[in-house]
Amino acid sequence: MSKPRIGIYGLTSCAGDQLVLLNCEDELLDVLSAVDLRSFVMATSQNPEGELDVAFVEGAVTQDSDLELLRDVRTRSKLLIAIGTCAVWGGIPYLSGRGVPISQHVKVDYSLPGCPIEKKQLLSALSSLIHGDLPLKLPYPVCLECTIRENSCLLQAGEICCGPLTAGGCGARCPSHNRPCLGCRGPSLDPNYQAATKILAKHGYDVEDVHRKLALFSGTNSSKEGRQVG
Amino acid sequence: MKTVVLPRENLEPFLGRIARGHDLIVPKKTGNDVVFDYYQEGCQIALEYRRTLLPPKKFFLPPEEVLFRYKKGQGFTEPEPEVGRRVFFGLHPCDIHALKRLDYVFLEGYVDTYYRRRRERTLIIGLSCLPDDKCFCHSMGTDLVSDGFDLFFTDLGEVYLVEVGSTSGNDLVLTHRDLVSEVVDEAILKEYKTFISTRSDLFVQTLDTSGLSKILTLEWESPFWEKVAQDCLACGRCSMSCPTCYCFSIYDQVNLDSISGERSRSWTSCLYKDYALVAGGHNFRPSRGARLRQRLMHKHKDFFEQQGVSACVGCGRCQANCPAGIDFCQVLTSLRGDISESAVG
Amino acid sequence: MSQLLAKTENPYRPVRAKIVDLRDLTPETRLFQVKLVDPKAARDFDYRPGQFCQISALGTGEAPISISSSPTRPGLLEFCIRRVGRTTSALHRLNPNDEVGIRGPYGNGFPVDYMEGKDVLIVAGGVGLAPVRSLLLYILDNRDQFRSVTLLYGARSLEDMLFREELKTLERHPDLNILLTLDSGDTRLWPFRTGLVTSLFEEITVAPKTVAAVCVPPVAYKFVTKGLLDKGISGEDIFMSLERKMHCGIGKCGCCAVGSKYCCQDGPVFTYWDALNLPDMI
Ligand SMILES: Cc1cc2nc3c(=O)[nH]c(=O)nc-3n(C[C@H](O)[C@H](O)[C@H](O)COP(=O)(O)OP(=O)(O)OC[C@H]3O[C@@H](n4cnc5c(N)ncnc54)[C@H](O)[C@@H]3O)c2cc1C
Ligand code: SF4
Ligand code: SF4
Ligand code: SF4
Ligand code: FES
Numbered sequence: 001m002s003k004p005r006i007g008i009y010g011l012t013s014c015a016g017d018q019l020v021l022l023n024c025e026d027e028l029l030d031v032l033s034a035v036d037l038r039s040f041v042m043a044t045s046q047n048p049e050g051e052l053d054v055a056f057v058e059g060a061v062t063q064d065s066d067l068e069l070l071r072d073v074r075t076r077s078k079l080l081i082a083i084g085t086c087a088v089w090g091g092i093p094y095l096s097g098r099g100v101p102i103s104q105h106v107k108v109d110y111s112l113p114g115c116p117i118e119k120k121q122l123l124s125a126l127s128s129l130i131h132g133d134l135p136l137k138l139p140y141p142v143c144l145e146c147t148i149r150e151n152s153c154l155l156q157a158g159e160i161c162c163g164p165l166t167a168g169g170c171g172a173r174c175p176s177h178n179r180p181c182l183g184c185r186g187p188s189l190d191p192n193y194q195a196a197t198k199i200l201a202k203h204g205y206d207v208e209d210v211h212r213k214l215a216l217f218s219g220t221n222s223s224k225e226g227r228q229v230g
Numbered sequence: 231m232k233t234v235v236l237p238r239e240n241l242e243p244f245l246g247r248i249a250r251g252h253d254l255i256v257p258k259k260t261g262n263d264v265v266f267d268y269y270q271e272g273c274q275i276a277l278e279y280r281r282t283l284l285p286p287k288k289f290f291l292p293p294e295e296v297l298f299r300y301k302k303g304q305g306f307t308e309p310e311p312e313v314g315r316r317v318f319f320g321l322h323p324c325d326i327h328a329l330k331r332l333d334y335v336f337l338e339g340y341v342d343t344y345y346r347r348r349r350e351r352t353l354i355i356g357l358s359c360l361p362d363d364k365c366f367c368h369s370m371g372t373d374l375v376s377d378g379f380d381l382f383f384t385d386l387g388e389v390y391l392v393e394v395g396s397t398s399g400n401d402l403v404l405t406h407r408d409l410v411s412e413v414v415d416e417a418i419l420k421e422y423k424t425f426i427s428t429r430s431d432l433f434v435q436t437l438d439t440s441g442l443s444k445i446l447t448l449e450w451e452s453p454f455w456e457k458v459a460q461d462c463l464a465c466g467r468c469s470m471s472c473p474t475c476y477c478f479s480i481y482d483q484v485n486l487d488s489i490s491g492e493r494s495r496s497w498t499s500c501l502y503k504d505y506a507l508v509a510g511g512h513n514f515r516p517s518r519g520a521r522l523r524q525r526l527m528h529k530h531k532d533f534f535e536q537q538g539v540s541a542c543v544g545c546g547r548c549q550a551n552c553p554a555g556i557d558f559c560q561v562l563t564s565l566r567g568d569i570s571e572s573a574v575g
Numbered sequence: 576m577s578q579l580l581a582k583t584e585n586p587y588r589p590v591r592a593k594i595v596d597l598r599d600l601t602p603e604t605r606l607f608q609v610k611l612v613d614p615k616a617a618r619d620f621d622y623r624p625g626q627f628c629q630i631s632a633l634g635t636g637e638a639p640i641s642i643s644s645s646p647t648r649p650g651l652l653e654f655c656i657r658r659v660g661r662t663t664s665a666l667h668r669l670n671p672n673d674e675v676g677i678r679g680p681y682g683n684g685f686p687v688d689y690m691e692g693k694d695v696l697i698v699a700g701g702v703g704l705a706p707v708r709s710l711l712l713y714i715l716d717n718r719d720q721f722r723s724v725t726l727l728y729g730a731r732s733l734e735d736m737l738f739r740e741e742l743k744t745l746e747r748h749p750d751l752n753i754l755l756t757l758d759s760g761d762t763r764l765w766p767f768r769t770g771l772v773t774s775l776f777e778e779i780t781v782a783p784k785t786v787a788a789v790c791v792p793p794v795a796y797k798f799v800t801k802g803l804l805d806k807g808i809s810g811e812d813i814f815m816s817l818e819r820k821m822h823c824g825i826g827k828c829g830c831c832a833v834g835s836k837y838c839c840q841d842g843p844v845f846t847y848w849d850a851l852n853l854p855d856m857i
Contacts, residue, residue, distance in 0.1 A: 034488070130486065131488045132668055137504075148470060164464070164465040195462060198461065478822070479830065
C-alpha cells in the first residue's frame with residue numbers, strides 16, 4: 001500500500017488546529033512515517049504539492065485568497081476534511097460577519113470540529129484515513145461524556161450550558177471543570193434549540209441573551225432555528 | 231433466610247477488613263454528590279445517600295470498553311480480563327433489582343462473557359434506604375429484595391440487620407464472626423417492623439402500573455409523544471443514569487500502522503437521532519417523539535412482554551437528572567388519563 | 576443448528592475467514608466467496624436460508640450481511656455486499672486471499688420445514704435478492720419437497736439486477752417460474768418486464784396453500800404485503816426479512832429492537848401477522 005499523500009492548509013484562522021498536530025509529540029513520528037506529507041504551511045494557491053489523497057483545511061473563508069486556495073485544494077484532493085470549528089461551522093469569524101463555513105463553497109467529505117480540535121480525535125481520524133476509511137462520526141452531544149463523568153448538571157442548576165446542543169468528543173472538558181459548555185465544537189447531530197431556550201427562559205433568562213450565547217460558535221444553525229421560538 | 235446483627239460501630243471495621251482482601255466498591259461522598267467508587271483508606275462512605283448519578287451498571291457494563299485487539303493475520307484477542315474478588319457495598323433494593331434485569335439481558339441466550347466475568351467476581355452487599363420525592367420503587371415492586379444479594383444490611387439505628395443471601399455472603403459473615411452477633415432479639419424485630427412501615431409511608435411519587443403495557447400499546451399513536459418530546463434535548467442523560475438502560479454500540483479503531491487496532495463498545499441512547507438510522511439514510515425512528523416513545527415503551531411494555539417484569543425499577547434517576555425536567559411518571563400517568571396532558575411539562 | 580461458538584465462549588469473537596473469490600454483480604454489489612480458515616469450523620458451519628453473519632472488515636467495523644449461498648452446498652459461504660458506507664466500502668477494497676472476520680449464523684431464517692409441501696412465492700427487490708437466493712437454491716436442491724416455486728424479482732435497472740446470468744439460466748428451469756422486472760429501461764430485453772415488482776402480481780395465480788418469502792427495501796413492504804394479502808395469502812404465511820440497525824447481532828445491544836422483538840434474534844424474518852402486532856415493523 002502506498003502512503004497517502006496529505007496536505008494541511010490554513011485559511012483565516014488562529015492555526016490552533018495545526019498546532020494540535022505538532023503537539024502530538026509521541027505520535028508525530030509515526031504519523032510522518034505513515035503518510036506522504038506534501039504541505040503543512042499556509043500555502044499559496046500555486047500547487048507544488050500536486051494531487052492529494054487527503055487535504056485537511058483549517059479556518060474560515062474570509063477573503064478572496066482563502067477561496068482561491070480552498071478551490072484549488074479541492075480540485076487536487078480526493079478527500080477534503082474540515083478541521084476546527086471555524087472551518088466546519090464558520091466559528092468566530094462567522095459571528096463577526098466575515099467568514100462562512102467552507103462547506104458553503106466546496107464539498108467537505110468529513111468534519112472534525114473543535115476549538116481547537118481534540119488530539120485523540122485527530123489521531124484516530126488520521127489512522128482511519130490512512131487505512132482508507134472515513135473517520136467515525138461521533139453521534140452524541142457533550143452531555144454523554146459529561147454524564148459518564150458524573151458531573152452534576154449545570155443546565156439543571158440554571159446555567160447556560162450548551163452541552164446538549166454541542167457535538168461531543170471533548171470529554172466534556174468545560175462542565176468537568178464546573179464551567180458551562182460554550183459550544184465550541186459546533187452543533188450536535190440533533191440540537192433542540194427550542195427546548196434549550198425554553199429551559200433557560202424558565203430559569204429566568206432573556207431569550208435574546210440565550211440566542212446570542214448559543215450562537216457563539218455554532219452560529220450557522222442555532223440563530224436560525226432558535227429564532228423560530230424567539 | 232439466615233439473619234445476623236452487625237452493631238453500627240462495627241460497620242467500618244467490617245468494610246475495612248473486606249477492603250484488605252478484595253476490591254471494595256462503596257457509595258463515596260465527593261463534594262455534594264455520592265458516586266459508586268473504589269474504596270480507599272479514609273474515604274467517606276455515604277451510608278444514608280439517596281441516589282447516585284450513575285448506577286451500579288458502570289461496574290458491569292462500563293461506559294466504554296475494549297472488546298478485542300486485533301492484528302492482521304492473527305485475528306482477535308481479548309484484553310486480559312480483570313481478576314480477583316470484588317465486593318460491592320451499598321446497593322439499594324432498586325439497584326439490586328436492576329442488576330437482575332441486566333442479568334436477563336446479558337446472561338440469557340448468548341452469554342455476554344465480559345458482563346458475566348464481572349458479575350461473577352463481584353459480591354453484592356445491599357443497603358436499606360429511605361425514599362425521596364422522586365423514588366417510586368414501591369410502585370414497581372422493587373422496594374424490597376429477597377434475592378440477588380450476598381448480604382443485605384438494613385439500617386436500624388444502633389445496629390444493622392444483616393440478611394445472608396448466599397454461601398459467599400455467609401463466608402464473609404463467618405470470617406468476621408467476631409464483629410457480628412447471631413442473636414436477633416425481639417427488640418430488633420420490632421425495630422425492623424417499624425422501619426418497614428415508616429419507610430413505606432414516606433413514598434410521595436407513585437405510578438399506577440396496572441395494565442400499563444396494554445395502555446401503552448393502545449396509546450402508540452398518541453400525539454402526546456411528540457408534544458412531550460418537544461422539550462427533550464436528546465442529551466441522553468436519562469439513559470446513561472438509568473440502571474437498566476443497556477444499549478451500546480460497537481465500533482473499531484485502527485492504529486496508525488493500519489494493521490492493528492481495537493474493537494470497543496460504548497453506551498449509547500435510543501434518544502439519539504442516529505440510533506435507528508441505517509446506511510442509505512432510512513431512519514426507523516425519524517422523530518424525537520418516536521425516540522422518546524421507544525424509551526418508555528421499552529421500559530414499561532417491551533421488556534415486560536419479554537420478561538414478565540418492567541425494565542423500570544423506579545429508582546427515579548431519569549426524572550431526577552433530566553435537564554429539561556421531563557417527569558416520566560407524569561407522562562405515563564397522563565397517558566393513562568389520570569391527569570390531564572396539559573399538566574405535564 | 577450448529578453455531579460457530581459454544582455458549583460459553585465469547586460470542587463477540589469473530590473467526591477468521593479467507594476470501595476465495597470476488598465477483599461484481601452490479602456497480603455497487605460484489606459477491607464474496609469466503610472460506611473459514613479453521614477446517615473443522617468450515618466443515619461444521621451450518622445455517623438456514625435467511626440467516627445472516629456479522630462480517631468484519633479488520634480495522635473498520637462489522638456489518639450484518641445475509642448468507643446468499645445455500646447450506647445444501649457446503650464449504651464456501653457467499654455474501655452479496657453492497658457498498659453503502661464505511662464497513663461495506665472497506666470490504667470492497669479487499670482482494671482474494673485477504674481475511675475477514677465472521678460471526679454467526681444469526682437470526683431465525685426462513686422456516687424451510689414449514690414451507691415443505693407448499694407452493695412457494697418469493698418476492699425480492701434490489702439487494703433483497705441476497706437472502707432469498709439462499710432459499711431459492713435450497714429449494715432447488717430439495718426440489719421434490721416443495722410444490723410450485725415462483726420468484727418475482729425487481730431491480731431499478733438492468734445494471735442493478737443481482738445474479739443476472741444465474742437468473743437467466745434459472746429462467747429456463749422447468750420447475751421454476753421466474754418473473755423479472757426493471758423499474759425502467761428497455762422493455763425489449765427478454766426476459767425482463769418493466770414496472771415495480773408489485774406489477775408482477777397481475778401475472779401470477781396463487782394456489783391455496785402458498786407461502787411467501789419477501790425481501791424488499793423498507794418502504795416497499797406495505798405495498799408488497801397488501802398485494803400478497805389481496806392474492807389470498809394468509810398473513811401468517813407471509814415471511815418478510817427485515818432490516819434494522821444492528822451492532823451485536825445477538826440480542827444484547829438493543830439497537831435492532833422492534834417492539835418486544837429483536838430483529839437480530841427473533842428475526843430478521845417476521846410474518847405479516849407479527850407486523851400487525853408490532854407497530855412500526857413495516
Ligand atoms: C439482517 C440483515 C441482513 C443484511 N443483509 C445484507 C446483504 O446481504 N447485503 C448487503 O449489502 N447488505 C445487507 N444488509 C445491510 C447492511 O448490513 C448495511 O448496509 C451495512 O451494515 C452498512 O454498513 P456500513 O458500515 O457500510 O455503513 P455505515 O452507514 O457506515 O454504517 C455504520 C454502522 O451502522 C450499522 N448499520 C448501518 N446500516 C445498517 C443496516 N442497514 N443494517 C444494520 N446495521 C446497519 C452497522 O453497525 C455499521 O457498522 C443487511 C442488514 C441486516 C440487518
Ligand atoms: S452540565 Fe451541560 S454538558 Fe453536562 S449534562 Fe448538563 S447540560 Fe449537558
Ligand atoms: S426508567 Fe428512570 S426510574 Fe426507571 S429504572 Fe430507569 S432511571 Fe430509574
Ligand atoms: S434526560 Fe431528559 S432531555 Fe435528556 S434525553 Fe432524557 S428525556 Fe430528553
Ligand atoms: S443487533 Fe444488538 S440486539 Fe439486535
